[in-house]
Each structure stands twice: as structure tokens, then as C-alpha cells.
Amino acid sequence: MDFFCYSFWISCLVTSLAVLHFPPYALSTQDGSSSTCNTIEAAFTVRVELQKYFLSGDEYIEYSDHRGSEAKVGPITELGLGGRASHPDAAFTFRNNTLVLLKGCQYFKYRPNADSTFTLLEEGDNLGGLPCSPDAATESFGISVFKGCDVWTFSNTSQTFILNAVLSGSFPCDLDAALDGIIIRSTSYWTFDDLFFDDSITDILQGPYHTDDLNLCSWYLCGEADWMETWNYGRFPCNGDARLCHLRLDQVTLPGLHNAGSGFDGGFGFFDCWLKNHGRSILEQLELGIRYLDIDTSYYPCSVLGSHHNVFCGGSVCRMLKQTRTFLSRNPHEVIALTFNHEMQDMEMVMPALTRQLQTQLGPMLNNKFRLRGERRWPRLRHAVRTNQRVFVFYTPRVNDEPFFSQYYTPHKWIHTENWVGSTWREFSLNGENCSQIVSVTASRCRYHRYRELVEVSIVPTVGFGTCVDQLAAACSHFHDAALRACETYRFRHHRSPNVLLVDYPERETTWGTSVFQAVYHQNLRNIYTHRRPRCQVRVDAAAMVPFSQSHSWTSVFFVRSKVILYSHSHNRQKNILSLPSGITSVDSAYLSDEDFLVVTKDCQTTNLQIQDQNLVSTPSNWTSIPGCESALDAVDTWDGRHNVFHGCYVTALGQGPTSLEQLGLPCNIDAALTYGGESYVFKGNSYWVRREGQTTFSHGGSTLDWYLDAVVC
Numbered sequence: 001m002d003f004f005c006y007s008f009w010i011s012c013l014v015t016s017l018a019v020l021h022f023p024p025y026a027l028s029t030q031d032g033s034s035s036t037c038n039t040i041e042a043a044f045t046v047r048v049e050l051q052k053y054f055l056s057g058d059e060y061i062e063y064s065d066h067r068g069s070e071a072k073v074g075p076i077t078e079l080g081l082g083g084r085a086s087h088p089d090a091a092f093t094f095r096n097n098t099l100v101l102l103k104g105c106q107y108f109k110y111r112p113n114a115d116s117t118f119t120l121l122e123e124g125d126n127l128g129g130l131p132c133s134p135d136a137a138t139e140s141f142g143i144s145v146f147k148g149c150d151v152w153t154f155s156n157t158s159q160t161f162i163l164n165a166v167l168s169g170s171f172p173c174d175l176d177a178a179l180d181g182i183i184i185r186s187t188s189y190w191t192f193d194d195l196f197f198d199d200s201i202t203d204i205l206q207g208p209y210h211t212d213d214l215n216l217c218s219w220y221l222c223g224e225a226d227w228m229e230t231w232n233y234g235r236f237p238c239n240g241d242a243r244l245c246h247l248r249l250d251q252v253t254l255p256g257l258h259n260a261g262s263g264f265d266g267g268f269g270f271f272d273c274w275l276k277n278h279g280r281s282i283l284e285q286l287e288l289g290i291r292y293l294d295i296d297t298s299y300y301p302c303s304v305l306g307s308h309h310n311v312f313c314g315g316s317v318c319r320m321l322k323q324t325r326t327f328l329s330r331n332p333h334e335v336i337a338l339t340f341n342h343e344m345q346d347m348e349m350v351m352p353a354l355t356r357q358l359q360t361q362l363g364p365m366l367n368n369k370f371r372l373r374g375e376r377r378w379p380r381l382r383h384a385v386r387t388n389q390r391v392f393v394f395y396t397p398r399v400n401d402e403p404f405f406s407q408y409y410t411p412h413k414w415i416h417t418e419n420w421v422g423s424t425w426r427e428f429s430l431n432g433e434n435c436s437q438i439v440s441v442t443a444s445r446c447r448y449h450r451y452r453e454l455v456e457v458s459i460v461p462t463v464g465f466g467t468c469v470d471q472l473a474a475a476c477s478h479f480h481d482a483a484l485r486a487c488e489t490y491r492f493r494h495h496r497s498p499n500v501l502l503v504d505y506p507e508r509e510t511t512w513g514t515s516v517f518q519a520v521y522h523q524n525l526r527n528i529y530t531h532r533r534p535r536c537q538v539r540v541d542a543a544a545m546v547p548f549s550q551s552h553s554w555t556s557v558f559f560v561r562s563k564v565i566l567y568s569h570s571h572n573r574q575k576n577i578l579s580l581p582s583g584i585t586s587v588d589s590a591y592l593s594d595e596d597f598l599v600v601t602k603d604c605q606t607t608n609l610q611i612q613d614q615n616l617v618s619t620p621s622n623w624t625s626i627p628g629c630e631s632a633l634d635a636v637d638t639w640d641g642r643h644n645v646f647h648g649c650y651v652t653a654l655g656q657g658p659t660s661l662e663q664l665g666l667p668c669n670i671d672a673a674l675t676y677g678g679e680s681y682v683f684k685g686n687s688y689w690v691r692r693e694g695q696t697t698f699s700h701g702g703s704t705l706d707w708y709l710d711a712v713v714c
Contacts, residue, residue: 037222042091043179058086069215069316073306080117083105092137105132113124128160138178149173217318217357228364238381251587253523256292261307263567264313273468275309277504283323289517292337298345305353339394365391368413374589425458435476446487456500472507477509480519497527512571536714538686541591543674573708591636604629637673665697
């Protein structure tokens with residue numbers, strides 16, 4: 001989505017762009033998976049234009065050195081190379097720019113034309129002493145042709161090729177293709193700065209590198225990512241949390257990156273302040289925690305299939321897809337969504353190129369279950385991870401218009417229309433640095449979109465002169481939690497959740513209360529509790545203040561089964577999660593002793609714990625029995641300098657008789673109790689009660705999850 005337009009640039013820039021043809025070429029594949037693979041069979045450079053081409057079968061890819069990515073793909077006949085030159089063995093160009101294709105024992109010579117096509121000059125057999133069916137050729141420091149481990153070099157004196165060397169050392173044999181400074185074999189390639197062949201061989205190779213780095217996205221190179229068809233078995237987490245596996249896509253919340261790719265490939269120079277939406281690569285954003293990419297696509301600004309910001313190029317979509325696949329290969333249990341949104345430009349060129357690149361690079365992982373099923377029900381994350389269909393793709397609503405509907409939407413069930421995603425975005429400007437109005441805007445828009453399949457909570461204010469995108473993002477980052485909560489009110493009623501929190505510069509805001517990842521983490525806790533009750537419940541086993549000498553801040557500790565949550569009262573949320581010491585699986589209650597020990601009880605026994613270097617350790621004392629105890633305690637807290645023991649429907653202060661919890665306004669069988677800053681809190685399930693200083697009874701304070709605690713137990 002773009003809201004800042006440099007109209008005075010448009011006319012001069014568009015008129016200066018050459019109209020590049022992108023054929024509506026599509027792989028013959030099954031829906032969502034690739035059925036063929038490619039081998040790079042030859043490559044060459046047109047010396048005058050320094051334009052690189054890769055050849056495979058009867059297709060070519062024109063390469064953009066500037067973008068480090070393919071520019072376009074098409075049949076070699078489109079270049080004028082002729083069908084007889086399909087599946088070439090090798091290619092090179094002479095210094096006079098004559099292109100030579102070698103195939104079997106034949107050769108074909110072509111003259112390059114001004115319109116980037118070629119005209120056949122000559123064909124024949126057995127070119128100048130070369131063997132039949134060579135492997136590769138390169139023009140680096142003279143023309144060299146490879147076959148097996150042998151090398152033939154071109155002699156300018158005799159105008160023939162001479163067998164000159166045998167490859168050895170680190171130089172690989174049996175190449176597939178070669179180009180200026182690059183040699184390729186299978187899914188690996190090497191680069192070199194200097195290459196001389198004589199009686200001995202001198203090679204300075206760097207590599208091997210994976211062919212993914214070449215960004216040739218219209219071809220799936222044989223073996224480059226066969227892991228995509230592998231299922232995941234056994235127990236596993238989904239997006240980092242096993243509890244999320246049981247939720248459908250429309251019940252989870254994903255951290256989203258607005259205008260993904262906008263400036264990741266070099267930026268916009270002087271205009272970075274207003275146009276750049278993030279400062280890291282797509283791979284780095286995914287590794288940081290982003291799981292939803294909002295992408296504006298076009299062709300002309302980049303002269304390749306790219307992301308854009310109005311008339312400016314953000315970067316190659318192919319590079320984005322390659323980085324996405326790299327992340328998915330390293331993280332086999334993560335589910336992501338890609339939205340190629342309504343800002344798509346140049347659709348006649350973008351749609352065929354995008355569809356092909358998605359199929360080729362992510363094919364088996366593209367999830368099509370929602371449209372394959374008649375009931376239109378989103379799959380659970382567990383199913384998406386198990387079947388390795390972990391990528392959900394959304395296209396601009398115009399995919400429902402002809403001819404795109406018939407050509408792309410109908411046959412490809414993995415394409416979902418953006419019409420199913422309701423966005424809360426509405427144009428607004430900040431009032432000074434106050435972004436609080438985003439909460440009311442979000443609430444209104446979520447109410448409007450409450451029946452939508454998915455809802456995207458957009459924290460993206462209007463960009464204008466004088467304020468940079470990162471400054472706007474920082475001003476609004478304090479309202480991530482509030483915006484999600486405003487939306488969940490309407491979504492929970494319909495058994496769904498707010499599904500995306502869309503922001504700019506997520507890497508800049510990483511502190512408690514401003515991080516998009518923290519906000520989504522706690523939203524997903526509420527999602528789990530809401531959608532998986534009664535299977536999942538909120539339960540705090542015990543709570544206590546941590547001795548100041550051990551934490552050096554006002555910190556409490558909450559026990560949830562084997563988890564020990566360190567809680568920051570200054571930030572009003574958890575700050576770290578520890579584990580109970582070995583041999584302790586859970587506790588019943590906890591309190592701070594008069595000697596500043598953290599005391600925990602289990603059944604009718606007690607022991608001391610300490611926090612050392614962010615770890616919870618047992619003190620040397622062993623478990624000891626609690627005198628007079630007959631059954632497990634519910635909680636222990638300190639009021640007015642006395643320890644108070646909760647058990648059943650009563651609380652008993654040390655040296656006094658029991659008091660009914662009903663008299664205090666509390667339920668029976670509480671989970672935990674805590675006193676901090678003169679106020680006492682009691683927890684039971686997803687509710688807590690508070691007694692403020694000077695009061696004698698408790699009143700209901702809200703939900704336990706309002707404390708931003710991971711207290712959801714399944």
C-alpha cells in the first residue's frame with residue numbers, strides 16, 4: 001500500500017523505460033507442485049551490451065546484473081536462435097560478438113541484432129578441432145571449452161581450438177555451463193577472477209555457492225530443493241509453539257511486514273526517509289520473526305519482476321522468493337503468508353511471471369486446502385506443517401477479473417484472493433506524535449470486517465513530507481497491543497482472531513511494549529485460550545516477589561507448571577522464562593521468607609530457591625515437611641508482615657484463625673496470590689482480584705492474561 005506519490009517523477013521516468021516483452025509463459029505443472037526440473041545447459045554474454053543469457057532446453061533467461069536476478073524468460077525461438085538449437089551443450093561469443101552454440105557435433109553461428117535477437121550466419125560440423133558434445137564454454141581471458149576434465153582453448157593464430165590442459169585441484173570436472181567469471185555444475189557454482197590454462201592450470205576459485213544465489217526463479221534446477229516434498233512426522237511446534245498447531249490459519253496472528261521488499265535491495269537514496277519501509281533483507285526479517293509479507297509488485301520500475309514503491313523499484317521478487325525458501329528450509333515448522341496486494345502494477349506481465357516463479361520456487365509448499373475443500377475452511381497449522389504446505393499466497397482482487405480469473409485463479413487453487421483479507425487501514429495523519437487514534441480506527445474497521453475470512457490490523461499512518469517512515473512506526477509502536485485487543489473483541493465472537501499485525505520497520509522496535517513480536521506473542525496466547533477451551537486453560541500455580549538482591553529490579557516470579565516466568569512490574573509484562581530445577585516438575589505455592597529466600601511448597605513439603613545469572617537453582621537445604629499440613633496449599637502471601645495461607649475456602653494468617661474467602665470477596669480454591677507495591681492480587685483461572693492499599697476486601701480486576709503472562713496450559 002502506498003500513500004505518497006511523486007507525481008512529477010512519473011511522466012519523465014515512465015517515458016524513459018524501454019518496453020520489455022514478458023511472454024505469458026507457464027510451466028506445465030500440477031496445481032501447487034513442479035513436475036519438471038531444469039539444468040543450466042549453456043550460458044553466454046553479448047559483449048557489446050554485456051547482457052547475459054542462460055539456456056536450458058528450449059528456453060532462455062535474460063539476466064539483470066544490476067538486480068542480481070533474472071529479467072525475463074521465454075522460448076529461444078523468441079531470440080531467433082531456432083528450434084534446432086534447443087538443448088545446447090555450450091555457448092560462447094567471439095570478440096567480434098558472433099554467438100556460437102555447440103550441440104552434439106554441430107555448431108551454429110549467430111549475429112546479434114539491435115533488437116536483442118539473433119540472425120543465423122552459419123552452421124556446420126566439428127568446429128575447429130572441438131570434440132562433440134562439450135560440457136561448457138567461457139570467454140574469460142580467451143575462449144575455453146570444457147569436456148570432462150579436459151580444456152580446449154582458442155588459438156587466434158591458427159583460428160582453431162587446441163587441447164591445452166587437464167583440470168585438477170579444486171577445479172570441478174563435468175561442468176554444465178560457464179559464463180564470464182562463473183562455472184556451474186548441478187546446483188553449485190564457482191566464481192573466479194583469473195583463469196589461465198597452459199601445461200599446468202592456475203585457478204583462483206571462490207565457492208562453491210548454491211545456484212539459489214543466481215536468482216533464476218523461472219526454472220527449478222534439478223535437486224536444488226527436493227526437501228519441499230518431504231512431510232514432517234512426529235511431534236513438532238508450529239511457528240515456535242506447539243499450542244498453535246491446533247488452530248486454523250484464521251485463528252492465529254502473524255507479525256506482518258508492510259511493503260515488504262521496499263528498499264531491501266539497495267534503497268531509494270535521497271528518498272529513503274519517505275519510501276523505505278524496512279532496513280533488512282527478507283531473510284533477516286523472517287529470521288527476526290516476520291511471518292506475513294505484504295508486497296507491491298510491478299515490472300517496469302525494476303525492469304524485472306520486482307517490488308515497487310510507486311514509480312521506484314524496491315528489489316527483485318525472485319530474490320525475495322529465494323530468501324523465503326532459504327528460511328523455510330532452515331525452519332521446517334514455520335508457516336508464512338505472502339500477499340501480492342492490490343497495488344500490483346503491469347498485471348499483464350506481472351501475473352504470468354509471478355505465478356510461474358511461485359510455482360517453480362515454492363510449488364509443493366503452496367497451500368491449496370482452503371479452495372480444494374467445498375466447505376472453505378482454513379487448515380490447521382499442524383496440517384500445513386505436516387504436509388509441508390506452509391505457504392499461503394494471496395493475489396490482488398483483480399485476479400477475479402478476466403482474463404486473469406480463467407488463466408490463473410481457476411486452475412491454481414493455491415491462489416487466494418485478497419478480497420478474503422479485510423484490512424483495517426484508513427488514511428490518517430499523526431496528531432503531533434500521538435498515534436492513539438489508531439486504536440479507534442482499528443476497532444471500527446474490525447467491526448466492519450468481522451465476517452471476513454482474515455483480518456489484517458494495519459499500524460501504518462500516512463507518510464508525508466517532514467516525517468520519516470521509521471519515525472511514524474516508532475510513534476505508533478506503543479499501540480500494537482491495544483489495536484489487537486480492539487480487534488479481537490469482534491473476531492472472537494465469530495471463532496476467529498485478528499490475523500496479521502502489519503507494521504513498518506519491525507526491527508527498530510524490540511523493547512517491551514513496542515515490539516510487534518511481543519504483541520503477536522501475547523495475542524496468540526489469547527487466541528489459544530479463546531479457541532481451545534476447555535482443552536487449554538489459564539493457570540498460575542504460584543507467584544511471589546523476587547528478592548531485590550537477586551533481580552536488581554522490581555520483579556515477581558510466576559510458576560506455571562515447569563515454567564518459571566520472571567515478571568517486570570516496571571514494564572507490566574513477562575521478561576524471561578526459566579525452568580524449575582531438575583527434579584521439580586511443579587509447585588503449589590511460593591512466597592518470600594523473612595530471610596529473603598524464595599520459598600516454594602509442593603504437597604506438604606517446602607524448599608528454598610534462588611535466581612543466579614538468570615537461572616533458578618535450589619539452595620543447599622532439602623525438602624522439609626510443613627508442620628500440621630494435611631493437603632497441598634493453594635497459595636501463600638504476606639499481608640501486614642504476616643504470612644497468609646490459602647486453602648480451600650479460607651485464608652489463615654500466622655497466629656490467627658481462618659477467615660472465609662467469601663468475606664474478602666474471593667472465590668474458593670484460588671491458584672496464586674501476590675503482594676506488590678502495597679496492593680494484593682489473587683489469581684484463579686483467567687481472572688484476578690485486587691485489594692488496594694486501605695481496602696479490606698478484593699474486587700475483580702480483569703483477566704490474568706491482561707498481565708501479559710504465558711499462563712496458558714494445554
